[in-house]
Amino acid sequence: MTDPLAEPGRMPSRAPGRTGTPSSTATSLLTDRYELTMLQAALADGTAHRRCVFEVFTRRLPAGRRYGVVAGTGRFLEALADFRFTTTELDWLADERVVDDATLDFLAGYRFSGDVRGYAEGEVFFPLSPVLVVEGTFAEAVLLETLALSVLNHDSAVASAASRMTSAAVDRPCLEMGARRAHEEAAVAAARAAVVAGFAATSNLEAGRRYGLETIGTAAHAFTLLHDDEEAAFASQVAALGPGTTLLVDTYDVRRGVERALAAAGTRLGAVRLDSGDLGVLAQEVRAQLDAAGARETKVVVTSDLDEYAIAALAAAPVDSYGVGTSVVTGSGAPTCGMVYKLVAREGRDGALAPVAKASTAKTSTGGRKAAARRRGPDGRAVEEVLVAGDDAAVASWVPDDEALRTLHVPLVTDGEVDAAWTGPGGVARARDRHRASRDELPRGARRLSADEAAVPTVTLRLDGRD
């Protein structure tokens, strides 16, 4: 058998069965080819049935970041329910000779029957935090690597950035509007992750439909330009959407725009939106203009390429809410989390679970199953991320005897059964609550935007007395 990795460069000339769009709702091919080739070899030699523990963690936070936010857990569990190999997938794998018949037979019957536990979605994390732990046979657990990482790396990157924005905005709502700057399905996940991290609403309709999120939006510059003049555009919008609508006032001249907005909607105008220019100065001027006209309840929304720093810089400006686009959906400079899915323990020849770890340069990690807890100080604020390691049975059954330690792992999948409480709109609401509580527990200073180390150190507590 020729290994295509050794001789790449060929583009198959025959067309596959499909031409562009998914024909199956299965998520099983959202997977790297090597998961399946490893499975084939392990099925043949018998190691596929060894019990394994895989751990998801990141070695470091993006430069300068003080904490990360776990997001995507609910989406991973939703995708897990669809992780099966239907005829569509099996036929393609057979046609392409990705794996042999014995492996295809195994895949045809595949359902994950193991356990998954992890940090509750919305929880903050630090370097080496074991945010997800997957336990099962090698065969069933290895197949989930790519999907788990895709979901968690993307969603956590967005939530980690979004949390800095909602933190900088303090009590002013942040609104997610970045769909156009992200892959169309990533945009749906990004809206969800932003809401987990405290965003109030999204412009994305599918995110609203799929996850029960509030959606927002009224009009773009194109609407004003479509009309013969700004007066006609504003009159039309108020007629259709009511005076409580938000009018975009910067297509031509902002001062004239505000005058026309008030002429169209009166002092009951819901809001004006500013999408360009020096937002701090403009917001001051517009606020004064609105107040002078008696429109004291009319709000000011700003939306031009904002990030956490721009939001913080507008803290003293009379702004009522922030619309954030590019920056939140691209993780504000850190579009992925660098999480890895590592085998940390596996059953050996003797049937006992043994810790394993890669030993070569640079990428070392600690083997063995781990529990995790956050140690709080007397003021209730986090002081340490505690990884509990050592004897496997002791770690598996560990319960802290110290009330300063809050355990971080919750069961997500038990014997293949997904806990639905973490999925769907309910899961998003729960994650949002968890994030708020978890962020409130961070030490003072942990939420400043300037570059610094992780807000708390990650330490290891060994249950077997070794260092």
Added chain:
Amino acid sequence: MTDPLAEPGRMPSRAPGRTGTPSSTATSLLTDRYELTMLQAALADGTAHRRCVFEVFTRRLPAGRRYGVVAGTGRFLEALADFRFTTTELDWLADERVVDDATLDFLAGYRFSGDVRGYAEGEVFFPLSPVLVVEGTFAEAVLLETLALSVLNHDSAVASAASRMTSAAVDRPCLEMGARRAHEEAAVAAARAAVVAGFAATSNLEAGRRYGLETIGTAAHAFTLLHDDEEAAFASQVAALGPGTTLLVDTYDVRRGVERALAAAGTRLGAVRLDSGDLGVLAQEVRAQLDAAGARETKVVVTSDLDEYAIAALAAAPVDSYGVGTSVVTGSGAPTCGMVYKLVAREGRDGALAPVAKASTAKTSTGGRKAAARRRGPDGRAVEEVLVAGDDAAVASWVPDDEALRTLHVPLVTDGEVDAAWTGPGGVARARDRHRASRDELPRGARRLSADEAAVPTVTLRLDGRD
């Protein structure tokens, strides 16, 4: 009617019909809410039926980049075919009162019946290049804004980065392996975009299935760690995948790993993969070790956090192919393109198409329909990006009388009918060829990696004699 933008912060407590996964294959809700509210107002005042020209372009390239690569055009056309409002979407829009009944009626019958033209997928672009032009009534064209931008901004960002990598790699194949660092569906699109820009293959199975791409991959460190020792792991892999496979040799000690790899597969071993350490030095050592053992045909694949600079730095190292992950799927520092979808002309009260443009600060753009061409010098290399503007009828029918000008727009959708040649696996192959030819036409020096201005200036040719 209350505008939610003016009073955000509420999370609806009722659950929607769905709990997490899509229940419809329609792409119509991958859309910002304001597209629909604008539609409602425009339907009510009659302007919805005005003929409009929307243009997609970017104001600038990412800092230091010399050209961009159009990608995603085929995916946009595929998604356009599914851009319809079924009961699933209409019911949700009605339940949420996003728009009124008249608008729902319009949406129920919606099919895009206009025209789309644009740069062929794979073509390089520069600031202001009109890479996509959508023409139809306001109602039908405005709805496509978010989807068109999501697809083009993401896919072009990946292809633009990927093109720098394949350029730096010269004749050595680049292999896309970044699925785990991107949203799971974005990963499929990223694999496709990377291949458009010259990548030879992808690890992503779904991308392989959907677009007919070659897939690659054999084993991860987990496979070695699963086994009792490296010898057992290599023996198993060779037994299952043949001696032509690629063995990952850096789990423990690279020199020992190569020895064991040769012991397992003999000198017919397909390749060894290095995934950590100082790749340039290691590649030299491993190549010497392989050659000394007589495995002169065994290739060396490197895969550790590579980007275009790391690839260039390995040019003199005995490396046979580059596996690229994070960097390509996140656009190597520029994860989105900043493309916008702007109304540039619309029918006025008199029935004539008139240019329009936003007039306020900073974000100015030129109104009016544009054609585009690339001017080549005597050596056949590009010297200018030429935007053709002016009288609408003259622009619409413009054909260059100068053979130095290569026109850039091709018809993609005519009277609502998608040209299928741009979609599916055939579209990818065509885009890859276009990219190769287009990049070869760039001026000498345009492909260097160091930061610089756009490789050619963008100039405007006015057909009405004005500047």
